[in-house]
């Protein structure tokens with residue numbers, strides 16, 4: 001803990017975080033996956049366009065495609081994602097249904113992905129989002145149409161306390177204190193850079 005002041009938040013939001021040590025032996029059920037998808041479905045979006053698509057890879061039911069998705073991850077992510085049973089990609093459709101550019105597609109996709117993370121948390125699971133993957137390789141491997149922008153991969157599974165499951169570097173990350181900028185850095189009262197309620 002640093003000396004920053006903390007304000008009370010909803011316990012689900014407080015419980016969500018991005019671990020790197022996952023249990024390779026504990027499966028996620030189809031019901032849990034569908035409940036996670038349903039949570040994303042109820043996210044708000046500009047003009048209710050719901051401009052996102054998710055591809056979900058389940059290592060236990062389709063290891064071939066799971067591994068093709070896994071191969072697009074950076075080595076640093078592969079090192080710990082290897083223990084995750086489920087992998088997703090969040091894709092933002094940059095075009096509205098009428099063909100015009102959707103400037104809010106990425107915003108809305110992020111919103112849906114946060115619902116995924118929170119729903120996973122509510123089910124006792126953990127979701128860890130990643131930008132560290134090869135976007136072009138993924139688009140080619142899975143025939144993603146040009147207007148869809150891969151925003152993040154998301155690894156989902158149960159957490160494990162077994163530190164031997166990952167390299168030392170990731171143990172350090174796992175055990176390090178979670179940090180945030182002070183509230184006043186990002187939240188302003190009425191005027192640009194006027195810190196909220198000092």
Ligand SMILES: Cc1cc2nc3c(=O)[nH]c(=O)nc-3n(C[C@H](O)[C@H](O)[C@H](O)COP(=O)(O)O)c2cc1C
Nearest residue numbers: 016017018019077128129130131132133151152178
């Ligand atoms: C868009 C996005 C991309 C991220 N990329 C990676 C990544 O490639 N590898 C990784 O280990 N974590 C990644 N993270 C996780 C962040 O590092 C993590 O959310 C941040 O440090 C805050 O920690 P917390 O989620 O535990 O609160 C990413 C998170 C987001 C939202």
